[in-house]
Amino acid sequence: MGIATLGLYSQAIILFAALALFTSFIMLAQARMMPLIFTFAWQGLLLAVVSVLVAIVSDHPHLYISAALTFTLKVVLIPWLLYRLSVQLNMQYDAEVIEHPTLLLLGGVALVIFSYYVAQSIVQLSGLATRNTIAVSIAIELLGMLLMCARKSAVAQVIGFMSMESGIFFAAVVSTYGMPLIVELGVAFDILVASILFGVFFFHLRDSFGSLDVVRFNRLSEANQPMPLRDAAGELSPGDHP
Amino acid sequence: MTLLDVTLLTPLLGGLLLALAGHRPIGGWINVAVGVVTFGASLAMALDVFAHGPRLSSGRMFYIDAFNVYLVVLTAFVGLTTSIFSRPYMRHEVERGRVTDRRLRLYHSMYQCFLFSMLLALSTNNLGILWVAMEAATLTTVLLVSLYRTPEAIEAAWKYFILCGVGIAQALFGTVLIYFAAENKLGGDRDDTLLWTVLHGAAGGLDPAVIALAFVFLLVGYGTKVGLVPLHNWLPDAHSEGPTPMSAVLSGLLLNVALYALVRVKMLVDASLHTNLAGHLMMGFGLLSFTVAGLFLHRQHDVKRMFSYSSIEHMGLITFGFGMGGPLATFAALLHMTVHSLTKSAIFITVGHACQLAGTQRIDHIRGLIRTQPAIGWGLLLGTVAIAGFPPFGVFISEFLLLMATMKSWPWLTIPLLLGFGVAFAGLFRHMQRMVFGEPPPGQKPVEANMLPVVVHLLLVLVLGLAIPGFLSRWFEQATVLISGASPL
Numbered sequence: 001m002g003i004a005t006l007g008l009y010s011q012a013i014i015l016f017a018a019l020a021l022f023t024s025f026i027m028l029a030q031a032r033m034m035p036l037i038f039t040f041a042w043q044g045l046l047l048a049v050v051s052v053l054v055a056i057v058s059d060h061p062h063l064y065i066s067a068a069l070t071f072t073l074k075v076v077l078i079p080w081l082l083y084r085l086s087v088q089l090n091m092q093y094d095a096e097v098i099e100h101p102t103l104l105l106l107g108g109v110a111l112v113i114f115s116y117y118v119a120q121s122i123v124q125l126s127g128l129a130t131r132n133t134i135a136v137s138i139a140i141e142l143l144g145m146l147l148m149c150a151r152k153s154a155v156a157q158v159i160g161f162m163s164m165e166s167g168i169f170f171a172a173v174v175s176t177y178g179m180p181l182i183v184e185l186g187v188a189f190d191i192l193v194a195s196i197l198f199g200v201f202f203f204h205l206r207d208s209f210g211s212l213d214v215v216r217f218n219r220l221s222e223a224n225q226p227m228p229l230r231d232a233a234g235e236l237s238p239g240d241h242p
Numbered sequence: 243m244t245l246l247d248v249t250l251l252t253p254l255l256g257g258l259l260l261a262l263a264g265h266r267p268i269g270g271w272i273n274v275a276v277g278v279v280t281f282g283a284s285l286a287m288a289l290d291v292f293a294h295g296p297r298l299s300s301g302r303m304f305y306i307d308a309f310n311v312y313l314v315v316l317t318a319f320v321g322l323t324t325s326i327f328s329r330p331y332m333r334h335e336v337e338r339g340r341v342t343d344r345r346l347r348l349y350h351s352m353y354q355c356f357l358f359s360m361l362l363a364l365s366t367n368n369l370g371i372l373w374v375a376m377e378a379a380t381l382t383t384v385l386l387v388s389l390y391r392t393p394e395a396i397e398a399a400w401k402y403f404i405l406c407g408v409g410i411a412q413a414l415f416g417t418v419l420i421y422f423a424a425e426n427k428l429g430g431d432r433d434d435t436l437l438w439t440v441l442h443g444a445a446g447g448l449d450p451a452v453i454a455l456a457f458v459f460l461l462v463g464y465g466t467k468v469g470l471v472p473l474h475n476w477l478p479d480a481h482s483e484g485p486t487p488m489s490a491v492l493s494g495l496l497l498n499v500a501l502y503a504l505v506r507v508k509m510l511v512d513a514s515l516h517t518n519l520a521g522h523l524m525m526g527f528g529l530l531s532f533t534v535a536g537l538f539l540h541r542q543h544d545v546k547r548m549f550s551y552s553s554i555e556h557m558g559l560i561t562f563g564f565g566m567g568g569p570l571a572t573f574a575a576l577l578h579m580t581v582h583s584l585t586k587s588a589i590f591i592t593v594g595h596a597c598q599l600a601g602t603q604r605i606d607h608i609r610g611l612i613r614t615q616p617a618i619g620w621g622l623l624l625g626t627v628a629i630a631g632f633p634p635f636g637v638f639i640s641e642f643l644l645l646m647a648t649m650k651s652w653p654w655l656t657i658p659l660l661l662g663f664g665v666a667f668a669g670l671f672r673h674m675q676r677m678v679f680g681e682p683p684p685g686q687k688p689v690e691a692n693m694l695p696v697v698v699h700l701l702l703v704l705v706l707g708l709a710i711p712g713f714l715s716r717w718f719e720q721a722t723v724l725i726s727g728a729s730p731l
Contacts, residue, residue, distance in 0.1 A: 121451045122422075141415060145408060154400070161407055168415045175422045180433050183370030187414070190377040194407065197384060201400060208393040217397040220479045 009057045013050055013174070017136045020046040020170065021112070024143040024163060028108050032095040033155060037082045040159050043140075044074025047166055050133075051173050060177045069188045070169060078162055078195045082155065085199050089206060096153050096213075104150050108143055115139035133174035140167030154205060154212040158198045165191055245290060246297075246304055248283035249314065250361055252276055253321075257354035264350030265343040270329030273350050277322035280357070284318040287311065292717060298367070298439065305367035305439055308720035313502055314364050316580060320494045320587050321357045323695035327591045328353070328487035330692055334598055335485065340390055349389060349485065356382040356491065360499045369417050370436050372503055373410070376467065379496060380406045387484040398479035405476040406466055413463020413503075419456035420510070423448040438506060445513035453514040460507045461523055467500035469554045470561060471531040481550035482603065486594030489546055493553040494587035498579055501557065505564050509725060512567075524565025529658060531558025536662045539669025544603050545593055548673060549586070552629060555666055556582045563644050568651060569730035573722045574643035577710075581636035581703050582629075588699035589625040592618055595691040596677070605673050610682025615689070621696045623678045628703055630667045636706030 006014075023043040030036045051067035054060070086092045098104065112135075119135035144167060147160030169187075172179045179187070202212060209216045256276030263269055288311045291297055296307035306314075332349065335341045341349070359382055363375035380403070388399035417436075424435040427447045434440050441448075466473040481489045504524070511520040535555035542548035556578070563575030595618045600608040612619030628635035641663065648656050705711070710718075715731075723729050 118455065121455065148408065157404060161404070164408065164411045168411060168418060171415065172418045176418065176425050179370055179418070179421060180436055183368065183374065183436065186371060186374030190374055190381065193381050197381060201403065204388060204391065204396045205400065208396045217400060219394050219397055
């Protein structure tokens with residue numbers, strides 16, 4: 001069964017899913033703050049478009065609501081919130097150093113292959129379009145997680161987190177024509193509250209640590225709990241502060 | 243209006259009310275009053291379920307059976323006793339200048355919202371709502387962990403937020419997969435395929451490959467909130483940096499609720515797979531958590547951190563018990579859930595007072611508690627004795643039953659279990675002795691402490707250890723039959 005045998009709408013769904021996956025890769029390698037936020041918004045837009053397409057193909061009108069939710073949250077509200085915060089925190093021109101970008105992207109490729117491998121086990125259940133889109137949604141989720149692990153800026157971590165959420169939402173849309181409405185509303189509400197809380201935290205983090213670089217958040221590691229006496233001495237010895 | 247409505251709506255409305263009045267002196271009392279009403283309603287509901295069997299609400303949104311109703315009562319009870327403790331404790335924190343009026347209001351409001359989200363997670367019949375409520379439980383507590391606004395507290399809250407957020411996102415994916423399997427079996431044109439009762443009825447026909455994949459995601463997701471090693475990193479930080487009443491409810495209740503979600507899902511998965519995959523995974527993670535946390539107990543310098551590792555250890559043990567399945571192990575795990583909640587929240591309450599007394603959380607600086615204030619000293623000592631699994635306390639009974647069950651079905655696993663008990667015991671007592679006995683530092687003065695919750699909790703644990711009341715054991719038995727399909731008695 002080739003792609004050409006599918007209907008036009010199904011082909012479009014696969015195309016937009018692939019583009020959404022592509023944006024995940026762009027985010028993985030995008031070091032600058034503003035383009036990162038905009039790429040995230042693009043991904044949201046692509047996923048909203050897929051939701052609308054699936055709604056047309058499958059005749060599930062409540063998917064329009066979930067498309068509207070995705071659009072409001074992922075394209076308008078969260079990117080706007082992040083944009084405003086980075087302006088307020090005066091970091092809109094910041095760029096972080098990505099270590100080993102090639103390895104990172106190769107790791108992303110490996111994750112996509114792994115997602116297809118995982119999706120293999122459930123292919124018997126559904127058609128070609130679903131088979132591809134489920135694999136893509138798992139890949140978007142895992143790439144979001146990789147983004148969170150690989151980056152050191154709190155903003156990038158939030159974007160990775162939201163991208164994971166997008167991937168799951170996408171999985172729900174393409175595999176089951178969306179979750180029941182009440183669940184979708186609940187999830188959207190949780191994400192909304194989470195994004196506001198993230199904003200609050202950015203200010204707290206900056207006030208406490210002077211930056212949003214998560215490498216500095218190391219006060220609470222298990223290996224780093226010296227006895228109080230050594231604590232005081234450690235602050236005096238110059239060797240500890242290179 | 244049913245009893246369930248009262249149980250759920252009281253904390254929600256209480257949370258809204260406290261958002262307006264939580265900073266006033268009466269705020270603490272409102273908190274207690276809300277707790278009393280919630281506990282009363284939940285108890286009445288429990289008796290109703292006990293007499294008439296499982297209840298499905300109209301519209302099938304909520305489902306109450308023997309398994310979750312006992313956790314609802316436990317949650318409401320510990321919520322109530324902790325609110326009694328929290329009133330003088332938070333007043334003392336305000337006097338010390340660690341908490342402002344605005345934050346006190348936030349604290350009181352979020353305390354009740356947190357209880358609401360846990361009760362919702364326990365009573366809902368919809369796996370999707372279960373997820374939403376679990377995430378809401380994270381969101382309501384994350385600002386409480388950072389309540390003191392110290393760099394450490396902010397870092398702990400950030401870790402908690404990110405790790406639990408990522409973890410629980412996996413659980414959402416697992417939920418989507420379960421929904422996918424159910425739609426394939428039951429057809430996509432009905433809107434009740436995510437209801438637990440519907441799923442449980444149809445579990446035998448769900449596609450095993452999808453369900454197995456879903457369980458892995460759900461185990462990682464909810465396992466993060468249970469605090470299973472290696473996903474436990476958030477737990478000691480969040481427990482040690484937040485205000486102590488929060489540590490008590492996080493440790494005593496939230497971990498239980500997350501484990502409840504996991505066990506509910508396991509019931510579905512077992513019915514679908516007809517293999518022991520879910521059980522074996524849970525046993526592995528449980529045993530790993532139990533062992534690793536026991537070892538980590540030895541190198542702690544912060545008393546709240548130490549007891550949060552003890553929580554990981556016990557949650558590991560309970561997960562191991564549920565994973566082993568079988569009537570005896572399930573009964574023991576249910577009992578252990580109860581006694582651990584009661585004991586651990588009592589310990590955290592005492593530790594809170596001890597830290598206010600000594601002015602620090604560092605174990606090396608807490609000395610001579612019994613000399614300065616015998617109630618706190620003895621409370622901490624007895625609580626630790628109970629949690630370490632000494633007879634005649636209830637923890638001993640549940641651990642003993644669990645050991646027996648292990649000996650029956652996995653004899654060679656009793657060796658790591660017994661070693662683990664020993665290691666954990668040594669880890670707790672090497673620190674405890676110096677804190678409780680010893681010479682108090684000069685100038686250490688008693689603080690205002692309300693030991694009533696501690697006394698009640700420890701007495702309950704003692705009663706459960708000496709003789710489980712008949713109606714309670716029948717109750718546990720009903721829950722055991724629900725989960726494992728057979729009676730232990």
